[in-house]
Amino acid sequence: GDSVTQMEGPVTLSEEAFLTINCTYTATGYPSLFWYVQYPGEGLQLLLKATKADDKGSNKGFEATYRKETTSFHLEKGSVQVSDSAVYFCALSLNTGGFKTIFGAGTRLFVKA
Amino acid sequence: DSGVTQTPKHLITATGQRVTLRCSPRSGDLSVYWYQQSLDQGLQFLIQYYNGEERAKGNILERFSAQQFPDLHSELNLSSLELGDSALYFCASSANRISSYNEQFFGPGTRLTVL
Numbered sequence: 001g002d003s004v005t006q007m008e009g010p011v012t013l014s015e016e017a018f019l020t021i022n023c024t025y026t027a028t029g030y031p032s033l034f035w036y037v038q039y040p041g042e043g044l045q046l047l048l049k050a051t052k053a054d055d056k057g058s059n060k061g062f063e064a065t066y067r068k069e070t071t072s073f074h075l076e077k078g079s080v081q082v083s084d085s086a087v088y089f090c091a092l093s094l095n096t097g098g099f100k101t102i103f104g105a106g107t108r109l110f111v112k113a
Numbered sequence: 114d115s116g117v118t119q120t121p122k123h124l125i126t127a128t129g130q131r132v133t134l135r136c137s138p139r140s141g142d143l144s145v146y147w148y149q150q151s152l153d154q155g156l157q158f159l160i161q162y163y164n165g166e167e168r169a170k171g172n173i174l175e176r177f178s179a180q181q182f183p184d185l186h187s188e189l190n191l192s193s194l195e196l197g198d199s200a201l202y203f204c205a206s207s208a209n210r211i212s213s214y215n216e217q218f219f220g221p222g223t224r225l226t227v228l
Contacts (some may be wrong), residue, residue, distance in 0.1 A: 043115060043203055043219030044156075089156060098168025099207075101146070101217070103156040 002027045006090045006104035014112050019077040022106045023064075023090035026071065033057075033066050033073040038087045038106070045082035047075075049076070085111045117220035119204050121136070125226045126201065131192040134223045138185055138206030144168070144188040146207070146217060147179055151200035162187055199227045 006023040013019060023030065032051045048057030052060040053068035062077045073090060090104040116139035126132055136147050147159040158171035162181035172218075173179075175192075181187045191198060201222045207215035 030133070041221075043117075043205075043221050044217075045115070046216045051218070053204045096169050098163060099144075099146075100161070100169045100171060100172075101158050103148075103158070106156045 002031075002092065002094060002100075002102050002104050003043055003103035004090050004092055006088075006107055008105070009108040010088075010108060010110055012110045012112065015082055016079045017111075019075070019084075019086040019109070021088055021090075021109070023073045023075065023104060024071050025073065025090075025092050027092055027094060029094050031094050033064070033099045034091045034093065035062070035064055035073070036089040036091060036103075037076050038089065040086070044089060080109070080111045082111045082113050085109055115218040115220060117204060117206050117218050119202075119220040119223050121223060122221070123224050123226075123228065126194060127198060128194055129226055130194050130227075131190065132194065132225065134189040134191070134202055134204075134225075136187045136189070136204030136206075136220060137206075139218055140189070142208055143185065143205035144207045144215070145181055145185070146205040147173075147189050148185070148205065149200045149204040150203060151197075154200075159189070178219070188218070192225045194211075196227050199225055201225075 009095045034049045035047040048059040050057040050066035055066045087106045093101045118137045119124045130187045146161045150156045159173040161169040201221045203216040205219045
């Protein structure tokens, strides 16, 4: 079945460190891919998206590239800040007449000053 | 503030009971999605409605049902509640283009505790 697998957390980094959160997917059909972020006590917010192979989504210094050959969509940021501490969710969406969205388990990121 | 509102914020009830969660989408959004977030199951897609009609179904139990009303607000009904139904329930909405993916805007969630 369709699924999203992302690296387990928590991930703890110092400020200005490089961030990578791995995400791979399995899907029947051609999904769109997303990263969402959830800050403490809030709902999810879309961080970035990519709708076709080799597309790069980017926002607030975060980037991810849709790699069809490796079925991956890894999230990267060159220099994290304390304010980036949150839970990050990788997700895919498939058009089944409506839009079925499948989320990964989430990766909690802690950034220390 | 995403523009999506959910009520109530917290709900505490007993096993076997029935509850209704309410969601008002952003102004102009025709699609509403429901999700369940629990510690052991993560974030699970339950169901999507578009302009009053069911469009996509995920891991929604038969004890759960949803509907979207003519004013576009949606309700999620959970019945014969079990301890395992304790979770955070999110509603999200998106714009009116059904032919392609639209960004989903999430509400703050309703925390359900079943005792």
